[in-house]
Amino acid sequence: MRSRDSVPAANMAAEELPSDFDIVILGTGLAESVVAAACSRVGQRVLHLDRRSHYAANWASFTFNGLLTWIEEQKEESKPEKIEDWSSLVEEGEELIHLSNSDPASITNLQVFSYTSEEEEADEPNTIEEEKAAGEDAVKESSETESAGSKEEEDAGPAEEEEPAETEEEEPEADQPPTSPPSNQSEPVRKKISHAQLVKEGRRFNIDLVSKLLFSRGSLVDLLIKSNVSRYAEFKNVTRILTYRHGNIEQVPCSRADVFASRQLSVVEKRKLMRFLTSCMEETEEQTAYSGRPYSEFLRDQQLGESLQHFLLHSIAMVTEDTPTEEGLASTRHFLRCLGRYGNTPFLFPVYGLGEIPQCFCRMSAVFGGIYCLRHSVHCLIVDKDTNRCKAVIDSRGQRISCSHVVLEDSYLDADRKRTATPPRYLSRAVLITDASVLPSDPDQQISMVTVPPTTTGGPSVKMVELSSSTMTCIPGTYLVHLTCQSVGSAHEDLLPVVTRIFRTTEPQEEDRRPSVLWCLYFNMADGSALEVEGHRVPSNVYVCSGPDGALGHEHTIRQAESIFQKILPEEEFCPPAPNPEDIIYDGDNASPGEDRAAVENGGNQEENQEKEGNQEENQEKEGNQEENQEENQEKEGNQENQEKKGDQEENGVNQEPEE
Amino acid sequence: MAIRELKVCLLGDTGVGKSSIVCRFVQDHFDHNISPTIGASFLTKTVPCGNELHKFLIWDTAGQERFHSLAPMYYRGSAAAVIVYDITKLDSFQTLKKWVKELKEHGPEDIVVAIAGNKNDLGDIREVPMKEAKEFAESIAAIFIETSARNAVNVEELFQKISKQIPPLQNAEVESNDSFKLTRQPNPTTRRCC
Numbered sequence: 001m002r003s004r005d006s007v008p009a010a011n012m013a014a015e016e017l018p019s020d021f022d023i024v025i026l027g028t029g030l031a032e033s034v035v036a037a038a039c040s041r042v043g044q045r046v047l048h049l050d051r052r053s054h055y056a057a058n059w060a061s062f063t064f065n066g067l068l069t070w071i072e073e074q075k076e077e078s079k080p081e082k083i084e085d086w087s088s089l090v091e092e093g094e095e096l097i098h099l100s101n102s103d104p105a106s107i108t109n110l111q112v113f114s115y116t117s118e119e120e121e122a123d124e125p126n127t128i129e130e131e132k133a134a135g136e137d138a139v140k141e142s143s144e145t146e147s148a149g150s151k152e153e154e155d156a157g158p159a160e161e162e163e164p165a166e167t168e169e170e171e172p173e174a175d176q177p178p179t180s181p182p183s184n185q186s187e188p189v190r191k192k193i194s195h196a197q198l199v200k201e202g203r204r205f206n207i208d209l210v211s212k213l214l215f216s217r218g219s220l221v222d223l224l225i226k227s228n229v230s231r232y233a234e235f236k237n238v239t240r241i242l243t244y245r246h247g248n249i250e251q252v253p254c255s256r257a258d259v260f261a262s263r264q265l266s267v268v269e270k271r272k273l274m275r276f277l278t279s280c281m282e283e284t285e286e287q288t289a290y291s292g293r294p295y296s297e298f299l300r301d302q303q304l305g306e307s308l309q310h311f312l313l314h315s316i317a318m319v320t321e322d323t324p325t326e327e328g329l330a331s332t333r334h335f336l337r338c339l340g341r342y343g344n345t346p347f348l349f350p351v352y353g354l355g356e357i358p359q360c361f362c363r364m365s366a367v368f369g370g371i372y373c374l375r376h377s378v379h380c381l382i383v384d385k386d387t388n389r390c391k392a393v394i395d396s397r398g399q400r401i402s403c404s405h406v407v408l409e410d411s412y413l414d415a416d417r418k419r420t421a422t423p424p425r426y427l428s429r430a431v432l433i434t435d436a437s438v439l440p441s442d443p444d445q446q447i448s449m450v451t452v453p454p455t456t457t458g459g460p461s462v463k464m465v466e467l468s469s470s471t472m473t474c475i476p477g478t479y480l481v482h483l484t485c486q487s488v489g490s491a492h493e494d495l496l497p498v499v500t501r502i503f504r505t506t507e508p509q510e511e512d513r514r515p516s517v518l519w520c521l522y523f524n525m526a527d528g529s530a531l532e533v534e535g536h537r538v539p540s541n542v543y544v545c546s547g548p549d550g551a552l553g554h555e556h557t558i559r560q561a562e563s564i565f566q567k568i569l570p571e572e573e574f575c576p577p578a579p580n581p582e583d584i585i586y587d588g589d590n591a592s593p594g595e596d597r598a599a600v601e602n603g604g605n606q607e608e609n610q611e612k613e614g615n616q617e618e619n620q621e622k623e624g625n626q627e628e629n630q631e632e633n634q635e636k637e638g639n640q641e642n643q644e645k646k647g648d649q650e651e652n653g654v655n656q657e658p659e660e
Numbered sequence: 661m662a663i664r665e666l667k668v669c670l671l672g673d674t675g676v677g678k679s680s681i682v683c684r685f686v687q688d689h690f691d692h693n694i695s696p697t698i699g700a701s702f703l704t705k706t707v708p709c710g711n712e713l714h715k716f717l718i719w720d721t722a723g724q725e726r727f728h729s730l731a732p733m734y735y736r737g738s739a740a741a742v743i744v745y746d747i748t749k750l751d752s753f754q755t756l757k758k759w760v761k762e763l764k765e766h767g768p769e770d771i772v773v774a775i776a777g778n779k780n781d782l783g784d785i786r787e788v789p790m791k792e793a794k795e796f797a798e799s800i801a802a803i804f805i806e807t808s809a810r811n812a813v814n815v816e817e818l819f820q821k822i823s824k825q826i827p828p829l830q831n832a833e834v835e836s837n838d839s840f841k842l843t844r845q846p847n848p849t850t851r852r853c854c
């Protein structure tokens with residue numbers, strides 16, 4: 001069996017699933033996982049399934065070897081689905097909706113390039129290129145009209161030349177015999193890393209399929225904190241914002257301290273920037289006058305100068321030339337509000353990668369009784385013809401499982417049942433393993449958000465995140481670089497021009513200080529925001545979740561999950577805090593799950609808990625417990641003070657809190 | 661004394677007594693009809709060790725292993741793993757080897773592994789000889805101990821043994837690691853992540 005990112009099923013006796021649930025959830029992507037946690041938390045009986053062998057669907061992260069396996073799986077022809085006859089399980093007045101059990105459409109145009117040497121002597125770049133024919137058409141067709149301007153892309157010049165020649169399909173690297181790393185001759189500083197080393201240390205990589213960041217005051221951070229799911233994950237601050245301008249990578253000053261420390265800004269510019277950042281926090285008549293007109297025009301008329309305009313438009317508001325002023329200002333304010341909560345940039349990144357986040361919500365669901373089963377799917381929904389409600393599902397083992405609601409990832413629905421934007425929208429993704437940072441610095445463990453404005457007029461603007469090994473997503477001596485943009489053409493067409501400008505894919509030349517690409521992957525992913533909220537051809541108690549969208553934050557997904565939860569359980573609170581471990585009460589010998597749950601639900605309320613504990617004879621940890629609680633209350637008070645302080649700072653526009 | 665948080669994850673077949681062991685250790689309590697611990701993300705207990713205090717954050721599988729669907733995040737940052745089998749069930753000892761392999765693949769590289777043969781109060785229906793289990797543990801350099809959550813035998817000792825095997829904290833590690841948990845406080849305290 002291949003190495004997978006979950007526990008192998010080997011030999012452990014398979015248990016039967018219970019046959020009655022309140023909610024059946026298909027797919028373990030972020031939205032589905034949040035819904036699962038929210039429903040279990042308020043006492044619903046949740047069955048959460050995924051047909052894949054890993055958690056988090058298209059939000060997953062993989063070890064290097066896990067990613068190679070995933071790539072192979074994407075390339076496999078999807079077998080025609082065997083339609084089984086479940087009619088014996090269907091009763092009078094019921095009909096079946098067959099679900100799709102493969103996902104051919106969401107990942108397309110997969111291409112892999114490896115620039116590390118397989119063997120010591122070989123210094124030819126070793127290229128493996130794979131295309132997924134069916135999917136490729138989908139994107140190319142839709143992009144033909146839009147990419148009429150592709151001639152301009154030829155200015156992207158070096159791109160074409162440096163692209164390594166295609167070779168015939170080769171065996172995936174995973175099975176290659178290990179070779180010793182080549183000795184470093186040409187470059188004394190950077191250690192050369194061989195493919196064998198990437199494979200050997202593969203488990204220390206956590207390579208995300210999506211690339212997003214958490215806004216420190218965004219809805220995902222709020223939800224993690226509110227629900228206490230935050231206990232399961234650790235985060236790092238994104239340490240700097242960079243941008244690509246005039247052929248160079250530059251640091252964008254965004255906090256007060258950055259602005260003052262900046263060497264590239266003149267004193268006049270510093271003053272202008274500070275004044276602008278302070279003034280834009282409040283709505284002014286001048287701003288309103290620009291409403292409906294591009295933010296870039298508004299910025300131009302502020303007499304800021306070219307660099308500041310670039311920083312403000314591309315790196316702080318992160319919008320395009322023609323985004324309206326009110327939207328640009330809203331993004332700018334959001335950015336500024338997020339500064340200083342945890343660090344000097346507005347962003348956070350989870351240690352071990354974004355793939356942890358859906359798993360954390362799944363854990364919360366499991367802790368509250370949710371039942372988890374990977375490599376397990378649902379073949380059909382059983383629908384009551386009269387009420388148009390789904391009353392049960394039939395799983396891949398032919399078991400009928402009744403339920404009151406079904407939540408599913410959109411890929412489980414046949415195309416003719418879901419409503420999506422036309423033409424379909426895709427994201428272009430590239431994942432690079434490199435040997436140096438795009439902007440080397442001391443210390444070298446930076447986490448950088450890099451904005452790359454369109455390299456051609458009308459081309460996509462690219463978001464790039466560079467992760468160092470401190471994020472536990474790559475091995476020391478390497479960087480993991482994620483590029484994302486809205487697709488115009490295939491991922492390779494869209495992103496190669498940026499990759500070849502910022503990185504080098506050929507043997508090092510004198511003077512060329514750009515980081516080398518060791519390995520890279522291109523693919524397109526369906527854009528989750530293209531899925532319509534309403535209008536799918538499904539029973540009224542079936543709710544559809546989309547995959548990842550192209551935005552940097554997670555607002556789309558969290559909003560979707562909350563709205564699905566509210567449709568299922570309009571009376572219930574969304575993700576109330578789970579009790580602290582110290583507050584959990586083991587009931588006495590006559591404990592029933594019901595009582596257990598009641599105790600847990602009051603868990604947020606510490607006073608009540610303490611009273612209950614007082615009634616318990618057996619609790620010996622009481623004293624320790626109360627101490628802990630007191631400590632926490634004190635923390636909370638301190639917290640309020642801090643928040644007031646922050647409010648003051650926000651009025652000053654740029655808030656800067658010293659980090660401990 | 662410095663408090664050090666240590667994540668410990670429990671592994672092993674369903675019914676071997678994982679939850680009972682935690683319950684005995686943390687609350688010194690045993691329940692014949694222990695219900696799956698709903699709502700416990702992890703339980704904590706602090707014990708002194710040398711000139712440090714070890715605060716164990718003990719993670720139970722929350723049932724995710726029942727259908728072989730334990731998420732890799734379960735292992736993240738674990739200082740130790742306790743793999744439990746039931747001395748009266750040969751099967752549960754056989755799957756132990758799978759859990760060891762699983763840990764090697766997905767667990768942290770320097771994780772301390774402890775093997776606990778639970779229910780040793782049921783010696784008369786024993787199926788797993790102690791010698792065999794002990795030899796296996798030695799072969800993988802794991803801690804070995806037989807326990808009874810029911811009679812409070814060797815449960816404290818299990819965690820003491822783990823405590824002793826945890827390497828002392830290097831100062832450099834504390835400083836270089838600036839990852840943090842999100843809390844309601846605005847300024848997270850920096851602490852070691854794994």
Ligand SMILES: Nc1nc2c(ncn2[C@@H]2O[C@H](COP(=O)(O)OP(=O)(O)OP(=O)(O)O)[C@@H](O)[C@H]2O)c(=O)[nH]1
Binds near residue numbers: 677679694780811
């Ligand atoms: N005789 C005896 N019974 C025990 C002991 N430890 C646990 N049990 C019993 O074994 C059964 C299972 O114990 P649990 O602690 O729920 O086992 P678990 O490993 O947590 O099981 P899952 O949560 O289903 O994975 C319960 O009925 C316990 O009372 C022990 O040391 N001796």
Ligand SMILES: [Mg+2]
Binds near residue numbers: 697
């Ligand atoms: Mg248990």
